[in-house]
Amino acid sequence: MNTVASSGIGARPGFNLALATWVSAINFWAWNMIGPLSTTYAGDMSLSSSEASMLVATPILVGSLGRIAVGPLTDRYGGRFMFILVTVASIIPVLAVGFAGEAGSYPLLLVFGFFLGIAGTIFAVGIPFANSWYDPSRRGFATGVFGAGMVGTALSAFFTPRFVGWFGTIATHVIIAIALALTAVLCVVAMKNSPTFTPNTDKVTPKLIAACKLRVTWEMSFLYAIVFGGFVAFSNYLPTYIKTIYDFSAVDAGTRTAGFAVAAVIARPIGGALSDRIPPKYVVLASLAGTAVTAFIATLKPPPDVWSATDFIAMAIFLGIGTGGVFAWVARRSPAKSVGSVTGIVAAAGGLGGYFPPLVMGATYDPVDNDYTVGLLLLVATALIALAYTALKLKTREPATDSAAGTPQPQEESK
Template sequence: MSTIAPTGIGARPGVNLALATWVSSMNFWAWNLIGPLSTTYAGDMSLSSSETSMLVATPILVGSLGRIVVGALTDRYGGRIMFIAITLASILPVLAVGFAGNAGSYPLLLLSGFFLGIAGTIFAVGIPFANNWYDPSRRGFATGVFGAGMVGTALSAFFTPRFVGWFGLVATHVIIAVVLALTAVLCVTVMRNAPAFVPNTQPVVPKFLAACKLRVTWEMSFLYAIVFGGFVAFSSYLPTYIRTVYEFSAVDAGTRTAGFAVAAVIARPIGGTLSDRIPPKYVVIASFAGTAATAFIATFKPPPDFWSAVVFITMAIFLGIGTGGVFAWVARRSPAQSVGSITGIVAAAGGLGGYFPPLVMGATYDPVGNDYTVGLLLLVAAALAALAYTAIWLKAREPAASGQAPHRQQEENT
């Protein structure tokens, strides 16, 4: 594949970053189509709490594990091809979810949700794509802006229940499928790989195994599993939580979940930009401390609407800052030729971090007390454990990994 500099509008880093963020947003919307409607499906199909949780969690699982392969393929084929491929591949699952939900079939909806997870793999494409377009000194900003594509979960939470009310269930999914198709066309016509992109033609399996041997891979995976996992879990399960604890309608619960997601999305580039100016370690520590504190306060079920909103939006801000900080750290420490592979593994860990909490919340829900105290306390414990690990064992500054820019290496050795 040629590395000759592209020309025209597609040669601009800002254009490509903005388009990549848009593609991520639309795929995240598709990935989260089931969550905002989960309580509706539960009522229509008489699902138990565990069955509802499984329905919400299945796309998260597939979208998480699939990032490992997608990250390695991005190293080989580049972000442009992978953005187009994943967006097109997500169209049929989106339509299948709509028809399965309309038919009232739980097995078909679960199966369709499995393939809907394809849309969630998009995140593993954007981080190496953004890294190639920006100098190391601005990669925290770039990955933070791309990570703002998480706003797709907010769009889904806010608009999906409303679209269903306005247009019907099947028509809503058709609309999203059409948007995905138009997005793929936009990528074909405008998006370009950065001139710095060099295809890594090594076989995928050896690249994956090599990335697994790096300490940075597992350290960042652990941290990202907490911050991004917490975001994904709450973005998908919060509609159920709010309807159960506070007895809001599906539309009102979606609106409040959208507020949570938007706060995290705004905070993510802030976390990335802060990590360009101070060591990411301190950004991540602040994130874990704030997450633990707000999750603990949430166990007391603060009253709606003001105090509950303050608690959950503050939690979202800390989680968003943490996601930006962790991936800025990944960009600093990863060998340039392995960013996609490492990103895929770390992103998968983040998704897996979001897979289990909905299951735990459903399994530990106390119908007598109408609360999720056990699940929230487990989040507190996980955040405090990650905080201790980051503060004690991880260095604020260390020698840069092989393949990073020389001026970044000099900076981190000072």
Template sequence: MTSAATVNGTAPGVNLALATWVSAINFWAWNMIGPLSTTYAHDMRLSSTEASLLVATPILVGSLGRIVIGSLTDRFGGRTMFISVTLASIVPVLAVGAAGAAGSYPLLLVCGFFLGIAGTIFAVGIPFANNWYDPARRGFATGVFGMGMVGTALSAFFTPRFVSWFGLFATHAIVAVALALTAALCLVLMHNAPRFQPNTDPVLPKLRAALRLPVTWEMSFLYAVVFGGFVAFSNYLPTYIKTIYGFSAVDAGARTAGFALAAVLARPIGGALSDRIPPKFVVVASFAGTALLALVAVFQPPPDVWSAATFITLAIFLGIGTGGVFAWVSHRAPAGTVGSVTGIVAAAGGLGGYFPPLVMGATYDAVDNDYTVGLLLLVATALIALVFTATRLHVHERDSIGEPG
């Protein structure tokens, strides 16, 4: 079966583009709280820790839920799961809007927990894209699908503006309608690839089998650093920028959108490079750049040119790394386990984004107005990942169930 195969006249490119859009609108929904966190913190008089918890809560569910969603994708296919996750995200989006409009911090936390459903969408797209493309182009395919992360940029840029134009709850209603229309579009246009074969094995044994693979643990660690860094900054950067540089919520959102967009555009580059050179080298370069730029950020480069250059370059290295890691997963994961392995690795990436906002909030120095401790922890983590990748992982390696890596 070649990548040029069609189903009912639908080519791989159409399905990949549609899957990328589904990811983007769900990522926007998943990131509805982050761009408004400074507004919530001001209106509800939240402490730095409380505001960080509010930002991190959707990340937790969006991460852990990917484990189950990845296995369900192996069984039911990407089309069914794309539609299901998108529809299931509508009520939490509206609930978050209602909780925010009511000014209730506890209710916002609870609704934000369920908002994490939207973040599970990533575990659907990787096996879906893999099935549509031959192995030689899977780095490209997963990289393009990964551009759905642009939803975080869309949310950072448009959500604060929509709130100022239309109001808080109306903004959430607009995103809910977009989710509904997207699900309808998938129902009409999306198809599973001809090579897709449902894996009807029970979910728990599949997960246990995936957990026996060294590739699962190794790629989970790497993805927790690169994607976790992207998620953490995409959600917490509005707070960081407002705190350090004093920008308004709208201006902070615009700058965060630039960060997210840079990472999104870099992701397919990382995937495409990994089709041409071993993914290991792509990932090593990503960690080296991440450590260097996080160290530069410790010194609080002045706005707007130097700070923008620092964080956008950091985003590029993180984006290249996310593309490289998942290209590596597609090269190494045994056939029939891609969804399960993807779900676990994607969950690890999301969890990697859960803790940094909490750490940044807890280690913030209000006296000197800096986040030095949190940024230095990122430097150390990136360096540890760099050494691990360079010394412990091989350039050419493929796992099979139960075999050592």
């Protein structure tokens, strides 16, 4: 939408990146409002493991699929407009979920949780927005910093159960709704699009079709579905997992989940920055290998608190590094005019990767032995398959892409 002059705080890349990261964080908090309270809802409503898993997974599904459309719309209207739109559109669902939770209505929680997924589409806005403010050599850093907005899941895991205890369910959701409204106002007043932003007025459907024809779209979608999907799945389902396996309270489970999310958030920009210095392939390989190992260790049910915490925090670090590495790879390989479209599809795949694991964990839970071994072993197998594919099929360096015109440059090397 609006371009900016070369002076003033609104024209600074760092300021706009920081503001975009905050917008992402508060929307991620909103997106994760149900997860930290899922064990409370399950107890109050006598929900089965599968019903509780569906409650957690529904916002993830909508937030994922919605990114497919939001990415191309960001190409057309710019990040500033889309940040404002998504943030404002998330306010009513947050309030509605609060009233449904207070009423103890499982059907209403599912319905309003569906619309709560709007907040999760924010990620597809921020990646092209951050890319447009930085040169290609620093886009791994930029997307990694923006990705740190995932800290919103940690804030939600830590504070939401406490807020409910202090203020009540409805008041907690009102607080987050007000935070969303104030964030939207801040974007109106202070956020700017990059001076290099040029609206892409091509129709959305052809752009999505064109993005789907790119090999990079599907390869990065596959990898992102594992690393970001794993983060989303555990950020939302870990309170249930911890309470079930270790019998912690909802508040204590939320605290430990917050530690998991913070570790992943810190690791994400590290993965992006590393990918500016070494080929992202190596970053992603390390991430997948570490994820497989830590998921296998989790099947052994390490005792609380030191050993189990160490394992899950290590898993979070590997997943976080992988998310930063994958999106640095996306920024390098995608044609400039298709970044938003490719981002939307890849981000959707990441969200979908987080939709299915909670359902699988709930469906494969063994109440006799009180374990989730089958679900965790499926994660191990998936990570190992992705590890083999990345090592054997993906090139260390891809043909470079000109940031302005999207024209391929000479290839540096093969594998």
